Amino acid sequence: MGESVEPVDGRRIPVTIITGFAGSGKTTLILNLLPQLRAENPGYKLALIKNEIGDLNVDTQLAAAAEMTGSRELLGDCICCTNIGQIEDALATLDKECQPDRIIIETSGSAEPLKLVLEVNRISKATGRYELDGIVSVIDAENWGGYANTSYTAKLQAKQTDLIVINKWESLDERAFDLFLDKLGDLDVDTPQTKSDKGWISKELLFGFDPKMARSWMTDHGHGHAHDHKHGHTSEMECLSVTLTSTDPDASVDLSKLETLLKSAPKDEVYRIKAVLYSTTPPKATDGAGVNGEKPGRARYILNWSFGRWTWSHDDITDSGAPVVRMSIFTAQYESNKWMKRIESGQYVAVAHARDDTAESTLEVRRVQ
Numbered sequence: 001m002g003e004s005v006e007p008v009d010g011r012r013i014p015v016t017i018i019t020g021f022a023g024s025g026k027t028t029l030i031l032n033l034l035p036q037l038r039a040e041n042p043g044y045k046l047a048l049i050k051n052e053i054g055d056l057n058v059d060t061q062l063a064a065a066a067e068m069t070g071s072r073e074l075l076g077d078c079i080c081c082t083n084i085g086q087i088e089d090a091l092a093t094l095d096k097e098c099q100p101d102r103i104i105i106e107t108s109g110s111a112e113p114l115k116l117v118l119e120v121n122r123i124s125k126a127t128g129r130y131e132l133d134g135i136v137s138v139i140d141a142e143n144w145g146g147y148a149n150t151s152y153t154a155k156l157q158a159k160q161t162d163l164i165v166i167n168k169w170e171s172l173d174e175r176a177f178d179l180f181l182d183k184l185g186d187l188d189v190d191t192p193q194t195k196s197d198k199g200w201i202s203k204e205l206l207f208g209f210d211p212k213m214a215r216s217w218m219t220d221h222g223h224g225h226a227h228d229h230k231h232g233h234t235s236e237m238e239c240l241s242v243t244l245t246s247t248d249p250d251a252s253v254d255l256s257k258l259e260t261l262l263k264s265a266p267k268d269e270v271y272r273i274k275a276v277l278y279s280t281t282p283p284k285a286t287d288g289a290g291v292n293g294e295k296p297g298r299a300r301y302i303l304n305w306s307f308g309r310w311t312w313s314h315d316d317i318t319d320s321g322a323p324v325v326r327m328s329i330f331t332a333q334y335e336s337n338k339w340m341k342r343i344e345s346g347q348y349v350a351v352a353h354a355r356d357d358t359a360e361s362t363l364e365v366r367r368v369q
Contacts, residue, residue: 012131012313013100014304015091015120016207019107020138025167026106028199029138036203047100049090087116088123091130102207103130113137113160133208134306137161137191141169141180162267162307164193165201192268192307192332194237204330205237209274209304237271238336239369242343244277244325246351248359251324252280252298254352259283261348262303262310269335273305275327276315280352283312303327324361325349340365 020026030048037044087105094100107116113135124130164184169177184193194205244253258277265273280298282291291301291312300315300322327349331339343349343365351361 012124012129013095014102014133014208015105015124015130016102016133017105017107017113017116017120017135018138019113019116019135019161020165020167021140023143024138024140025196025199026138029165029167029196029201030104030106032200033203033206045098045100045102047094047098047103048106049087049094049103050106087119088127091123095129102133117160131311133304134163134206135161136163136165136206138165138167138196139184141166141177142171143168144180144183159187159189159191161191163205163271164191166193166195167199169195170198190268192271194332202237204239204328205271208272208306209302237369238331238333238367240329240331240336240340240343241364241366241368242275242325242327242329242349243323243364244327244349244351244361245323245364246359246361248351248361249321250298251278251351251359251361253277253325254350255279255281255283257346257348257350262305265305265308267307268332270329270331270339271307272330273303273310273327274330275303275305275325276322277301277303277325277327278322282314285311324351336367340367 018026018030034046037046091103094103105116105120107113117132117135120130120132124132169180172180194201262273278298278300282299283301283303284290286309291314300317300319302313302315304311304313329336329339329343344363346363349363351359
């Protein structure tokens, strides 16, 4: 197996899996992410591992033309079968040659997501270099009826995923779209769903927290939301900006309350939670794992919550003037008002009991999208 590059900052490379039948629009979705990433960070490095049945991959050439940092082809067989063992080599090669900030794995139309997820998780634990950030399934609404009834894989791709992106729905009239939703409902899956805008989806929905794309957000002391949402696309997502401040320069967040939010937020209502916060107690990930590089005492931590799973990383930067918590909560449409009221109540985001009883804290929650 290839050797991965040791992380210099204790952070892992996020890996996003995008699956879906041939022609569903996976590559278009990926290429539409590039301008968003470059607009926020011109030097951002996105790499691609693409699997396709056969020996010719036109889509990877398209990705290269769009200035993808690097790409690896796994051709000939389905990635979840004979090619599964090649994933570690492909990740390591991209890591060594490109030092990417994120890697996308685009599967063939016949891939079963769960097998790939298990392999990525195994590699993550073995190397300590990568982390699975999300699994997305792209569905072609216009042609869904042609393969949904006969394909067991279609059901697996819809069920073994974090998010279903409905693509190519714009040409359907209201009745045809309702029939599509009925057929999708026949799969009996409770996976969150969202519609793309001609193959465009916000990176905030597909990607969890990424320091390379959010450094200004992490260091901004204002109460504004640093992400630029002036993209001209209809959004299937709403966003709350949460800021918790305290007059006590040594204040820290109440982790027990925050963990209640992380454990209870339904993934069909809350898609992503990204936060930078101060805590005197090292937090724990979904599986109970600690934080790489954690230090005793008050420290700054970065939270990446994605569809019910979450990870933490330690940040060496400390700033006594920074808020105790800066958080973005991305919800499904029409869900943000409900979650705004819950956050404002203080049941999820609050300052831990401080030694200074005279200190005052302020919780501000605003809808920014």
